[in-house]
Amino acid sequence: MSASVPLRLESVSKSFGDVQALKPLSLHVRAGEMLALLGPSGCGKTTTLRIIAGFEMPETGSVFIGERDVTELPPNKRALGMVFQNYSLFPHMTVAENIAFGLKMRGVGAADRLARVRQMLGLVRLAQFEDRSVHQLSGGQQQRVALARSLVTDPAILLLDEPLGALDKNLRERMQFELREIQRRLGITSILVTHDQEEALTMSDRVAVMSEGEIVQIGTPTEVYERPRTRFVSEFLGTANIFEGIVKGEAGAGEWTVALDRGGEARLAGDSGLATGRRVSFAVRPERLRIGPPSGSALMAKVQDVVFRGSYYAYELVVAGQDEPVFIYTQSRATVPADGMVGLSWSAQSAILLGERPSP
Amino acid sequence: MSSRALSEPAPPIRTRRSGRFRLARISWTWPALLFLAVFFVVPLGANVLRSVTGPETAAHGIFAYYTKLLTDAYYAGILIETFRVATVTTLVCLLVGYPVSYFMVRYAGRWNGLIVFCLIAPLLTSIIMRTFGWNVLFARRGLFNTWLVQSGLIDRPLDILNQPVMVYIGLVHVLAPFMVLSITSVLQGVDVRLEESARILGAGKIATFLRITLPLSLDGIATGCILVFVLTNGSFLTMLLLGGGKVTTLSLLIYQQFNLTQDVAFAAAMGNVLLLFALVCLALQARFVRREGVKQ
Numbered sequence: 001m002s003a004s005v006p007l008r009l010e011s012v013s014k015s016f017g018d019v020q021a022l023k024p025l026s027l028h029v030r031a032g033e034m035l036a037l038l039g040p041s042g043c044g045k046t047t048t049l050r051i052i053a054g055f056e057m058p059e060t061g062s063v064f065i066g067e068r069d070v071t072e073l074p075p076n077k078r079a080l081g082m083v084f085q086n087y088s089l090f091p092h093m094t095v096a097e098n099i100a101f102g103l104k105m106r107g108v109g110a111a112d113r114l115a116r117v118r119q120m121l122g123l124v125r126l127a128q129f130e131d132r133s134v135h136q137l138s139g140g141q142q143q144r145v146a147l148a149r150s151l152v153t154d155p156a157i158l159l160l161d162e163p164l165g166a167l168d169k170n171l172r173e174r175m176q177f178e179l180r181e182i183q184r185r186l187g188i189t190s191i192l193v194t195h196d197q198e199e200a201l202t203m204s205d206r207v208a209v210m211s212e213g214e215i216v217q218i219g220t221p222t223e224v225y226e227r228p229r230t231r232f233v234s235e236f237l238g239t240a241n242i243f244e245g246i247v248k249g250e251a252g253a254g255e256w257t258v259a260l261d262r263g264g265e266a267r268l269a270g271d272s273g274l275a276t277g278r279r280v281s282f283a284v285r286p287e288r289l290r291i292g293p294p295s296g297s298a299l300m301a302k303v304q305d306v307v308f309r310g311s312y313y314a315y316e317l318v319v320a321g322q323d324e325p326v327f328i329y330t331q332s333r334a335t336v337p338a339d340g341m342v343g344l345s346w347s348a349q350s351a352i353l354l355g356e357r358p359s360p
Numbered sequence: 361m362s363s364r365a366l367s368e369p370a371p372p373i374r375t376r377r378s379g380r381f382r383l384a385r386i387s388w389t390w391p392a393l394l395f396l397a398v399f400f401v402v403p404l405g406a407n408v409l410r411s412v413t414g415p416e417t418a419a420h421g422i423f424a425y426y427t428k429l430l431t432d433a434y435y436a437g438i439l440i441e442t443f444r445v446a447t448v449t450t451l452v453c454l455l456v457g458y459p460v461s462y463f464m465v466r467y468a469g470r471w472n473g474l475i476v477f478c479l480i481a482p483l484l485t486s487i488i489m490r491t492f493g494w495n496v497l498f499a500r501r502g503l504f505n506t507w508l509v510q511s512g513l514i515d516r517p518l519d520i521l522n523q524p525v526m527v528y529i530g531l532v533h534v535l536a537p538f539m540v541l542s543i544t545s546v547l548q549g550v551d552v553r554l555e556e557s558a559r560i561l562g563a564g565k566i567a568t569f570l571r572i573t574l575p576l577s578l579d580g581i582a583t584g585c586i587l588v589f590v591l592t593n594g595s596f597l598t599m600l601l602l603g604g605g606k607v608t609t610l611s612l613l614i615y616q617q618f619n620l621t622q623d624v625a626f627a628a629a630m631g632n633v634l635l636l637f638a639l640v641c642l643a644l645q646a647r648f649v650r651r652e653g654v655k656q
Contacts, residue, residue: 055556075559088557092575101571102561153562 004032004187005066005156007052012061014047021047023213024060029157034183034190036200039210040236048210049159049193054078065156076105078157081150081188085162087142089134095121095145096130102153120148123182140171147179151186158183158190164199176202197237201225209233231281231354240283241326242354243299247278255348258282262319266298267348274353281354286327288350291315291334294343301326303340306333317344404635407628414625425629435613439633442609445599446592449531450539453588454581456532457539461580462573464540465547479537491530491601495521522604530598535591539584546580547573586645590638610634 011024037045054075124144201221228234245258301317412422505517596611617627
């Protein structure tokens with residue numbers, strides 16, 4: 001296995017017709033890390049991946065693999081491995097022929113090819129499937145063949161384009177760990193493109209959240225989940241309850257008191273630069289909100305619905321005067337009075353200040 | 361397959377109902393079957409009968425006409441010529457058609473509809489019109505010759521119209537759309553990501569084409585080739601109107617036997633041999649065109 005190499009994009013941009021798919025974007029993927037490009041469809045994550053792969057030519061900027069500028073190189077000269085969403089296995093070849101294809105293209109002899117193919121089949125636990133036709137495999141098995149095929153040539157960078165998108169939920173969760181484990185073991189620098197926030201958080205070392213052709217936040221899964229910088233990021237990374245209000249003053253020890261627009265007061269932690277009178281919006285994750293008695297709570301809300309979701313209860317509540325409902329996830333059922341009116345509270349630490357101006 | 365086998369036997373009520381429904385479906389095909397019997401099977405049988413009961417069969421046995429066709433140097437030559445014309449036309453159509461198909465599927469985008477229209481539109485005009493069009497272009501005083509003479513490339517007009525190559529031009533012109541449409545329909549099912557996978561795995565553009573695109577479009581190529589081959593075998597108007605009578609194929613000979621020589625029994629025998637050609641081609645198509653595995 002060759003040593004891990006970093007990947008660098010420097011102000012890469014791309015337009016399709018009048019649409020700017022990618023605003024000048026710079027990205028540094030560290031050697032051996034798995035970086036997820038996460039975002040809704042049309043955010044530019046796939047375009048970014050296709051530029052790295054060499055299927056699209058960027059209008060500006062350069063792509064570096066290690067120290068080598070590969071911007072002008074065709075895909076076959078970039079030493080990449082790629083797993084496509086539908087696996088893209090060659091239907092007219094057996095499992096072994098599929099995996100051997102990249103070696104064949106590199107002029108590796110038949111005996112060496114067979115040895116490497118068997119080694120890869122062992123890695124993805126498909127040893128007995130060598131001579132099967134790819135039609136005879138299940139989705140998960142096809143996915144593993146695709147992975148083996150992309151890794152057999154010992155690529156510098158592994159590109160994963162929604163690799164688990166076509167699998168059902170249980171298999172997907174298992175494959176997330178399996179893929180992650182193989183990637184770690186080989187120490188191969190990887191880019192994962194996905195619109196599934198859970199997949200991105202589970203599998204990657206760092207997550208780059210993309211929106212409208214640019215990276216809006218990049219950080220470890222914990223950072224982007226716990227400290228989203230914008231409303232978009234907080235909403236995209238799972239349900240978030242957004243509250244708005246005006247800073248009333250400092251409450252000591254890096255905490256601030258905020259007068260909420262819908263009545264009540266709440267505390268907000270962190271960020272020293274908050275001036276009194278400034279308008280702020282902040283997010284609170286559903287699992288961080290607490291249902292309590294009306295007295296001593298920040299906000300009053302009426303319970304609309306309770307859903308049991310297996311490992312937790314999901315409450316849907318309405319705050320008077322606010323259109324969007326508030327969601328709360330709790331491990332145990334809360335006591336709700338007959339009129340459904342309860343108090344909402346949260347710790348100052350779990351209120352996440354959002355950078356964006358609140359929308360009018 | 362196995363799941364269906366497991367779910368049987370179906371409940372009795374359902375079986376009875378579906379049985380009645382099946383019966384009804386078969387009865388619906390009677391008009392069509394009757395039509396085919398009267399206008400296809402009966403004439404075909406009559407043609408076979410005619411070929412084995414003509415005047416010459418009295419002296420030389422019932423296969424007299426077939427023996428003559430296959431052993432007489434002149435007729436055997438025409439059989440070979442027929443085969444040659446069909447093979448060359450098919451290959452030229454393939455070489456001309458494949459790039460067009462590839463362009464349509466991979467690059468045409470929203471222009472695809474227009475290209476399909478341009479391919480199909482000529483099929484709506486009569487083959488005689490299309491063939492005469494070449495006369496206008498390549499006649500002694502036609503557009504092509506006039507242009508060549510005026511540009512000073514040649515002194516006297518060329519006699520292109522009466523060359524065998526004109527037959528090939530005419531045939532390719534008429535039949536290439538069939539090749540293009542056959543290949544296009546299969547090529548559309550070849551996911552572009554398969555080609556991209558090959559590229560990422562280190563294959564250059566040519567290797568990707570030879571190892572991925574071409575093998576996966578073989579079904580379309582086979583269908584197109586067999587279609588063009590059979591259609592070439594069956595066409596005689598192009599040979600009649602172009603090439604100055606220098607290319608004689610079996611179908612043209614049948615036309616002549618019926619209309620000029622009026623040797624109906626011999627013409628019938630030729631027709632049956634040509635039909636056999638077509639049936640062999642169709643059997644080959646059924647055997648080799650699998651239509652599997654292109655789409656995932």
